[in-house]
Amino acid sequence: MTIKIGVLISGSGTNLQAIIDRIAAGTLDAEIVLVVSSRPSALGLKRAEAAGIQTLTLSKDIYAEPIVADEVIASSLKKAGAEYVVMAGYMRRVHGPILASFPNRVINLHPALLPSFPGAHAIQDAYERGVKVTGVTVHFANEDYDAGPIIAQRALAIEESWDVDELEEHIHEIEHELYPDVLQMIAEGRVRVRSNLTVEVAAAN
Numbered sequence: 001m002t003i004k005i006g007v008l009i010s011g012s013g014t015n016l017q018a019i020i021d022r023i024a025a026g027t028l029d030a031e032i033v034l035v036v037s038s039r040p041s042a043l044g045l046k047r048a049e050a051a052g053i054q055t056l057t058l059s060k061d062i063y064a065e066p067i068v069a070d071e072v073i074a075s076s077l078k079k080a081g082a083e084y085v086v087m088a089g090y091m092r093r094v095h096g097p098i099l100a101s102f103p104n105r106v107i108n109l110h111p112a113l114l115p116s117f118p119g120a121h122a123i124q125d126a127y128e129r130g131v132k133v134t135g136v137t138v139h140f141a142n143e144d145y146d147a148g149p150i151i152a153q154r155a156l157a158i159e160e161s162w163d164v165d166e167l168e169e170h171i172h173e174i175e176h177e178l179y180p181d182v183l184q185m186i187a188e189g190r191v192r193v194r195s196n197l198t199v200e201v202a203a204a205n
Contacts, residue, residue, distance in 0.1 A: 003187045006034040006082035008073070008090035013044020015088035015109060018176035019183065020051045028180050029187040034080040036073055038063065038092050054080065063092070070097040077101070084186065087141065088179070091120070094141055104149070104193045106141040107186075109179050111171045113137055113153055118146035123171055127164045133157050134167070136174045138182045140193065149199045151191055154178050 007016050016035065022028035035048035040057045048055050056076050062069045074097045077085060085098060087108040099106060112122035114137040119125070126134040135155040142148040154174050158167060185191050190202040 001187055001189065002029045002031055003083050003183070004031050004033045004081050005084045005086050005183070006036060006077040006080060007032055007048075007086045007088050008036050008038075008094075009042055009044040009088050010038045010091040011042055011044060011089045013042065013047045013089065014172060015175055015179055016044050017047050019086070019088070019180050020047065020053075022180040022184075024051075028184050030183055033082050034077055036076065038090065044089070066092070067095055067097060070095045074098045074101040084183075086179075086183065093145060096143075099142060104140050107151070107182070108139055108141045108146075108148070109175055110137040110139065110146055111168075111175065113155065114139065114146055114150060123168050124164060127158075127167055131158065134171070136171060136178050138178060140199070149193050149197045151185075151199050151201065152178060152182050 007019065009016055019028065019032065023030055032053050034054050034056060035044065036056045037045050038058060045055050045057065058069055058072065062072060078101060083105065085102050085106040094106060110122060112126050113135045117125045133155050135153055137150055138152045139150045140148040156170055156174060185201060190204065192200045194200055
């Protein structure tokens with residue numbers, strides 16, 4: 001089954017590009033129906049436009065009222081036919097209008113192994129804490145920030161010689177593989193949220 005997704009971005013859009021590339025390669029059964037950016041200067045908008053994907057950019061004035069902004073986004077995603085919302089480097093919190101419109105269908109990527117190192121500076125926080133293993137989490141977003149049901153995680157052992165920039169590069173490499181992998185699991189109908197807010201992932205056929 002091909003799932004229709006809307007992608008929310010704020011910056012360079014490298015995870016968006018990874019999804020676009022996997023769709024083009026025929027290894028991800030998805031269609032991106034809309035890319036929404038919180039910044040008009042986001043490089044990810046150019047990536048979307050190059051792939052022929054419809055885009056929407058909201059102004060700072062609209063974002064001054066976060067609920068109003070999310071009502072506009074939710075309405076635009078539904079009008080475009082989106083079934084799932086994929087946050088890909090989106091630096092704003094999503095609120096009730098989006099979460100209610102897409103229950104257990106808003107997906108977020110976090111550059112640490114949740115519940116460790118939540119928040120906007122996870123890579124730096126993990127590096128400064130001196131942990132030996134970090135990684136990437138893909139989870140469903142809900143009202144609790146960085147605390148929604150976890151779909152998948154992939155660990156990364158940190159080499160002693162790495163600086164924080166090298167750690168970030170390796171984290172991004174994992175993100176670009178894991179995120180499309182998870183979306184394909186969803187497209188195959190293998191992901192289910194249990195009543196206790198854990199996630200069951202069925203084995204591939």
